[in-house]
Amino acid sequence: MNFLKVMYLILLLLFIFPSQSFGELITDKLIVDANAKYKMFAKNRFEAIRKELLNGLKDKTDIEKLEAVNDWYNFMQYKSDQQVYGMSDYWATLYEFVGKGMGDCEDYTIAKYYTLKELGIDPNRMKFTYVVYKSRSGQNISHMVLAYLKVPRPKSKEDILILGNINQRVLPASRRPDIVKVVKMINGDTGAQSKKWKQLDFDMKRKKL
Amino acid sequence: MTLFKQMALAISLIIVLLLATVMGINYQSAKKDMIQSLYETTVNNISTLTTKLAEASSDSAILVSTIDAEFDSGYYKMIDFKSNDGKSDYMQIDNKPVKDVPLWFVNFTAIDLPPVSADVSSGWDMIGVVSVASDTGVVYRALYKMFIKLSYLFVVFLGIALLILYALLHFILKPLYRVQSQAEAILRNEFIIQEKVPFTTEFKDVVKGMNAMVTKVEEIFRKGNEAAQRNKELLYNDPTTKLFNRRYLMLKLPDLIKLENKANGGTIMFIALSGAEVLNQALGRRKADDMFLEIANGFNEITQKFNDKVLARVNGTEFTLMLPDCESDEASDIARRINRRFDKLIKEHNLNPEDITISIGLYKYKPAVSIPDLLTRADNALSHAKADDMDNTYLYEEKDDEHALGKEQWREIIEESISNNYFSLKFWPTFNAKTKQINHKVMTFTIDGGTDKKYFYGDFIAPAINLGLVSKMYIVALKDLITERHEELDGSTCSIRLSNEFIKDAKAYNELSSLFEKYAKTLKFKLSFEVSDSFAIHNTLAVKEYVNLFLRYGIGFGINSFTGESSDFTYLKQLTPTFLKADCAFLLDQSQDSMGALQVVTDSLGIEIIATFVKNEEELNKLFAMHINSVQGPVTDSIS
Structure with a gap:
């Protein structure tokens, strides 16, 4: 029996574990590289993610993890892709976003997604959601948020928590009247591999700064 | 280029073309299908998208x-x-550029898929137009992967196809290789009959034809050889004793005197029998002839160890034994043995030893002696022997020149010449007198180590043989010839007369081999070597080894000092020389029949006859009449 258990563990390590993860999210080498490329503040940010989020939230509940991660990333500065990358639409890796310390709604969503995934949140419960957000001035804005399904098959808006960067609190969809339309919900790296996702996944694996 | 290579190249090209065409078509068709599929997907997508946008x-x-x-x-x-309202x-x-595909491939493939457009309408309202262009990167990547796979396949298929082709051609052309070997052997004047007749009809006919041709040429050689043998016996042999006659002796003497040997000369013996009439009366003509034959056989046995000897019956009662390289002590011993043998014969035939006697005159000559002096002094020695009642043998010995150099002095000179290369190379032309073109140049060398150190080849060869330095000396001279630039040789052939001592030395063979190995390919002239006829006859196997070495490096080979000594020319067939040099006097002395027979032999073996020591125009014209055009000797001065 013991032998079978060992074999099972080996199989798990060989096949399952590598497919679920792409190595440690924040490595020492990455911190050194970030320091070289983006200087001290970026280095501090990556160290903080490792210490406060990845290590500090290990034993917390999923909701606590969602709130802490959401809060941590929402401290980043909002800047459009045009301003940061000189192009109309660009999906930055967590590393580029944290390294530069700024990004747009998609970059917040991506960073939150990968951090929560690293913290053990089921990636199939996290959806990249294209929504239309109504601002206080009444203007409709195309926007992206990370939606977390509290149960695998949500039956009401109560079962879906929204992690956004405009309204910075983690609230159920029922308490987000500012989201006037949900255009599309898609899976992260566990879903259909579109061109954009393929590129992002590739860049995340090579820890593109 | 060989036939095999030509065929392999042609078929390989066809295979390459076929494979390339098949793969090209495959690639084009895949490309077309992929673009079509992408187009259809785009059309499907745009249809859904227009509904969502509406x-x-x-x-x-x-x-x-x-x-x-x-x-x-x-x-x-x-x-x-x-949108319509803007x-x-x-x-x-x-x-972004296409990922995972090199730019050259993107440029080469150049997929042109224009965007697909569709109207977006809601009810009766025309809202706008949406245009969609699908990502062609997918097609580029798929085509590139296919291209790589096709390239691997192409290489593998080509490799396999070439291997099969090689094996197949090798099998089909196998008989042709045998035909080629036979043809090459014919060019080398070797007679090879191909026993295995090929299966392919064309090759079979060729092999049969070549076999028939080789058989005919071999038959011509055999007949020529037999005729030459008969004529030689008629011309140069004593019919009773089978010894040579005076005519042959006189022809051969100049060569024998000059023969390179360690004795620095040799011994000539005149043996005269007195009482021949008594012998004839006592035994009868026939038995007397038998006794003469026994005497001759005795001469042959006693002088067996001398290769270059000539034993001749110069008249009814006189014999001459010409023994180059025979020292006086050895000659005296031979004389004693001849005496003993003769006494035994007299006893066996119950003859009176006082009625029938022999006298032996010996003359130990030096190479510088002239023919008349040689004969006169030997004759004088014989007269002394006849006149002496006590001793029937008389030795007349040429004393060494008082000023002649001693053995150790020669050693010093030759060794110094070897270490400092004092050898000075000289080249003498051999002409084709008809075309006035140089046939080849014969190399000889002298020692030139300063004013007091100038010696001709004839001066130092005997001491060099005595001291065992011939091979070393030759190697130095040959190295000079091969490695130094001799402009006068450019584009021509240089022939070197190899000393017998050199060929006998096993070390010399290896040194010559390594010289050829290093330098034969870089030579600006053609090399050729000569050995003496007499040496080739008695050492055919050793000479054959050299001939094989020469063949390996494309070096020519010839025979010099040919005097038809052997009664069988098979050694010529074995050695296949390209030329045969004979003294003009010997050639002119030949009867029409014997010359004809000799020429049949040389023609059947592809050997050119070159006359040496041709002195004047008169001799030249006589040689022309015998169809001998290549000459060497004083006459070449007037030709050039």
Whole structure:
């Protein structure tokens, strides 16, 4: 029996574990590289993610993890892709976003997604959601948020928590009247591999700064 | 280029063309199918997209979100929406270069898939036009992967096809290789009959034809050889004793005197029998002839160890034994043995030893002696022997020149010449007198080590043989010839007369081999070597080894000092020389029949006869009449 258990563990390590993860999210080498490329503040940010989020939230509940991660990333500065990358639409890796310390709604969503995934949140419960957000001035804005399904098959808006960067609190969809339309919900790296996702996944694996 | 290579090249080209065409068609067809498939997918996508956009048209934010969501979830190069009122225009475009595919392949493939456009309408309202361009990167990547696979396959198929082709051609052309070997052997004047007749009809006919040709030529050689043998016996042999006659002796003497040997000369013996009439009366003509034959056989046995000897019956009662390289002590011993043998014969035939006697005159000559002096002094020695009642043998010995150098002095000179290369090379032309072209140049060398150290080849060869330095001396001279530039040899052939001592030395063979190995390919002239006829006859196997070495490096080979000594020319067939040099006097002395027979032999073996020591125009014209055009000797001065 013991032998079978060992074999099972080996199989798990060989096949399952590598497919679920792409190595440690924040490595020492990455911190050194970030320091070289983006200087001290970026280095501090990556160290903080490792210490406060990845290590500090290990034993917390999923909701606590969602709130802490959401809060941590929402401290980043909002800047459009045009301003940061000189192009109309660009999906930055967590590393580029944290390294530069700024990004747009998609970059917040991506960073939150990968951090929560690293913290053990089921990636199939996290959806990249294209929504239309109504601002206080009444203007409709195309926007992206990370939606977390509290149960695998949500039956009401109560079962879906929204992690956004405009309204910075983690609230159920029922308490987000500012989201006037949900255009599309898609899976992260566990879903259909579109061109954009393929590129992002590739860049995340090579820890593109 | 060999036939095998030509065929292999032609068939390889066809295989390459075929494979390339098949793979090219395959590639083109795949490309066309992929583009068509991509186009159809785009049409399907645009159809769905127009419906979604129509639903989102009420709000530009929803429109943008819809386009973003669609663009991010699929494989698009561009989604461009142009509203009719111009207020909600939005475009998502990806201009990044194609990933994982080299640029040259992208340029080479050049997929041109124009965007597909469709109207977006809601009810009766025409809202705008959406254009969609699918991401062609997918096609590039798929085609590139296919291209790589096809290239691997191409290489593998080509490799296998060439291997099969090689084996097949090798098998089919096997008989042709045998035909080629036979043809090469014919060119080398070797007679090889191909026993294995090929299966292929054309090759079979060729082999049969070549076999027939070789058989005929061999037959011609055999007949020529037999005729030459008969004529030689008639011309140069004593019919009773089978010894040579005076005519042959006189022809051969100049060569024998000059023969290179360690004795620095040799011994000539005149043996005269007195009482021949008594012998004839006592035994009868026939038995007397038998006794003469026994005497001759005795001479042969006693002088067996001398290779270059000539034993001749110069008249009814006189014999001459010409023994080059025979010292006086050895000669005296031979004389004693001849006496003993003769006494025994007299006893056996119950004859009176006082009635029938022999006298032996010996003359130990030096190479510088002239023919008349040689004969006169030997004759004087014989007269002394006849006149002496006590001793029937008389030795007349040429004393060494008082000023002659001693052995150790020669050693010093030759060794110094070897270490400092004092050898000075000289080249003498051999002409084709008809075309006035140089046939080849014969190399000889002298010692030139300063004013007091000048010696001719004839001066130092005997001491060199005595001291065992011939091979070393030759190697130094040959190295000079091969490694130093001799402009006068450019484009011509240089022939070197190899000393017998050199060929006998096993070390010399290895040194010559390594010289050829290093330098034969870089030579600016053609090399050729000569050995003496007499040596080739008695050492055919050793000479054959040299001939094989020469063949390996494309070096020519010839025979010099040919005097028809052997009664069988088979050694010529074995050695296949390209030329045969004979003294002009010997050639002119030949009867028409014997010359004809000799020429049949040489023609059947592809050997050119070259006359040496041709002195004047008169001799030259006589040689022309015998169809001998290549000459060497004083006459070449007037030709050049």
